Amino acid sequence: MRESMEFDVVIVGAGPSGLAAACKLMQQANEAQRALTVCIVEKGSEVGAHILSGAIIEPKAINELFPNWQEMGAPLNTPVTEDQLFMFLNEQKSIQFPNLCVPKTMHNQGNYIASLGNVCRWLAEQAEQLGVEIFPGFAASEILYHEDGSVKGIATGDMGISEYGQQKDSYMQGMELHAKYTLFAEGCRGHLGKSLYKQFDLDAKSDEQHYGLGIKELWDIPADKHQPGLVIHGSGWPLGKGTSGGFFLYHTENNQVVAGLIVDLSYQNPYLSPFDEFQRLKHHPVLKQYLEGGRRISYGARAITKGGFNALPKMTFPGGLLIGCNSGTLNFAKIKGTHTAMKSGMLAAEAVFEAINNGCEGRKELMDFDNRFKSSWLYEELKQSRNFGPAMHKFGTMLGGTFNFIDQNIFGGKLPFTLHDNKPDYAQLKSIHDYDTIEYPKPDGKLSFDKLSSVFLSNTNHEENQPCHLKLTDLQIPISYNFPAFLEPAQRYCPAGVYEVIEEETGPKFQINSQNCLHCKTCDIKDPSQNITWITPEGGGGPNYPNM
Template sequence: MPVGILGGLRRGSANPPYDYDNNKVFEEDRAMRESMEFDVVIVGAGPAGLSAACRLMQLAAEQERALEVCVVEKGSEVGAHILSGAVIEPRALDELFPDWKERGAPLNTPVSEDRLYLLKSAGQAIRLPDPLVPKTLHNQGNYVASLGNLVRWLGEQAEQLGVQIFPGFAAAEVLYREDGSVKGVATGDMGVAADGSRKDSFEPGIELHAKYTLFAEGCRGHLGQQLRRRFELERNADPQHYGLGIKELWDIDSARHQPGLVIHGSGWPLQGDASGGFFLYHAENNQVVVGLIVDLNYVNPWLSPFDEFQRMKHHPVLKHYLEGGKRVSYGARAIAKGGFNALPEMVFPGGLLIGCEAGTLNFAKIKGTHTAMKSGMLAAETVFEALVDGDEGGRALEAFDERFRASWLYEELYRSRNFGPALHRFGALGGGAFNFLEQSLFSGQLPITLRDRDEDHARLRPAADFSSIAYPKPDGLLSFDKLSSVFLSNTNHAENQPCHLVLKDAEVPVASNLPCYAEPAQRYCPAGVYEVSGDEREGWRFQVNAQNCLHCKTCDIKDPAQNIVWTTPEGGGGPNYPNM
């Protein structure tokens, strides 16, 4: 029988009740809170949230109206938790700040060349001729950039416009009015010990009240998940689908560096039902970003996305650029790739879901920055109109749907609606051929809509159906271990705080997941958060190393029992990505 289980415990007892949808907190803590009033509160200082904030203040300036807008960000600074490839399409930025070049936006490396490869084996690859590459993967007019740096720049623009930004404060609870509409959010308490007691540094959270609240937490947002359930926002949508993106930043030999070169590919080492794709982008200053996106609908519980990425870098297509270079940063983040078919209803009484919180990434382009920004701008225009009309916290935001349907964002996502389902249904070759025909010859207008209604976690099959995967040991030159990788992410969480990775049932990992799936958490997590130790005779032990958590949300998505709930740790914790 199990020796014990660590981690995932909330305040006060070994197995306390916890209301995941109604944010159970202690009443004495709530009574200690102070409150602040705003016109609009935005949760998350990413591209969607900051674009919404900027657009709101632009509209207020145009109409000479006073407006109080607040952005609350759980990262230690704006951009600290931002992770993306990234090749950025400037379409939304052109609309938000037409003079962005003069303002110094950090888009300095235009795409110079696209290449698309199919990796057949550890040593073989086929480069697809440009005419056979789907239009959505052509990047003329786009830029290789650090999304984190772009977000930092957007934060500067927002503050210059009068937006109040509070980094280091995690929105931990949704607040509701008596009529059920969203009233705002409360930040988490600071200085709470792991056993629930108050440390000397204890500070209660702050309530941020607003006429409207925009949720821009990014993919699989903790509060967004609660809102989806409370208001049944997914009742007309397919299940959301996800990929785990793992990324590294490298300094490479200047002789191998080609500024603006964009390389995409798929195939090896992902095999069988596992799918995804890699990227390698040449940025400025002799740096490249390299990464692998693994679709989280894979079926083999022995698969480790982190280890697949590490061995992928040994393929000659990538090794050619990385060999002799130095890895300088590492990170991982889940992406929402369900696209148009998986979009929830974004509007609810008192607010909206925007950006990757809603799932606006265009997987056909492998891009979500411009779509996230546009969704935030559309939300800002809708909210401002409601405020002008005097609808404070009411239900007039239905106008967003009409505005969304009339936008290029809707058209772009609709045209790509079949891209992901085709790959899942027909595989890389069949799905790729379908997508080439639909995107390049029919511009996404075929009169059919493919569906993908199997949830990612439900696809996992028993470990006994597969042989375990023997991954090669890292060589310390091209491939590395998890702990040295996490070190490069600058991840840090305050010691002695409640574990933010909550187990609904502490017995499930050892009693259920281990015998059936060989407890896949120890492999799907790209940061070594979850470990299983012990043996059959002495018993097995499930360990949660929450201090390693990159906030990627993979555990919340892929756990086959849906037993792990990602909640907000103390504000300011997590990774601190530079130039990512």
């Protein structure tokens, strides 16, 4: 028998939605002078360790949660001062769009450039002061159900299990955390969320979800090149035909910039390597002018839920809610998900608190959440942007961009029709016979780097002697099917070098270097055979991002 602990609310994941929900719950409880026990489990070694985002943050949600966040010292220190938008034509040439031609959603006045990891660290401090128990280093590995099928809570994973499943000296059994309500805030493609979708058929009425892979680096750059508040976005080269995505470069504080590339995982070319696309992107004059002479200090990657409004699942089920990017609240038209994730957590917190305050003992489905959601600015905002992603997928970056300009700037997202895009990302990949190989340039060690030295900067690590957390449903598929059809694309889409096909005397062998894993979830999303399942490794493992 596992030990168990009882809480009013258990939250899985200390990201913006989970932390905002926790803060909002305690604020309401304190105001009502009611005891409430709220705990957050977080698989990262500390809050913020696994958080990776651009990030430009719209302060709408934080204004509501902590109106005096500025005095409270929230780390939103760099207001956006200038927006630039580019279309890269090739490795040298680009067009800069005049400000008037930019979709409204891409304007960033009033927003802040920040490290979302640091914002989460700050939110965690506030949550703890409000009385929330936060447990970093504990991975929620399993959902617990009552006999009636409602969610009872979660269990944390066992610690100290060897690669072959034996208990080591340090073995510690996982624990059950029971709650009246459990909020799942795992971020994009959470592995418990994935099973909730199935269990409760949450996406029965929604479009297929879509994803992107974001790769990001943090750089120290020479002081004379640094323009705090400057925001650069763009698309086009190096992503070829049939691949949508976009890049960013933000000037943050302390002579640092962040640069990144988001590649939509709906890409079709099996030879594509998002990592290498990003490495060569940095040689483009628009980025190079800032990065040259600088020093790369951190690297990371994370998948993004970008299906938007049309792909939003039902967020409630008996005993719990799905919030933030775990449900897909990101507004892709703005490329922003922090304020929407936080708001979804706050709305969930309102519904949960009201139920508990009225004596509810859990097990029920909080139908009231849906009303709160639909009457919120969050719903309005997501609805307005509903056509943005599908337009890009349907019409490509140029035409889709034009559509989005008209849709967002002229009609304010109120065009009376909705575009749908129902082909899942994993089914998009075409055969290697349909494409030529892509020859990526060798990294120069100054602007561009190889994968492993990049992963090194993510400070990722997993206790070596533990079971592999990347599960293959069928051990043969990578070599028997994926390899001949797609040259096993995991070798290229994984931004951490986890997957390799090694040529041995006996033939090719599929190798999983799970220690390198950055917990980005791309393999779980993009594997054309849907044969890889990402599960939580031992708590505390994974990247240790500072300032990302």
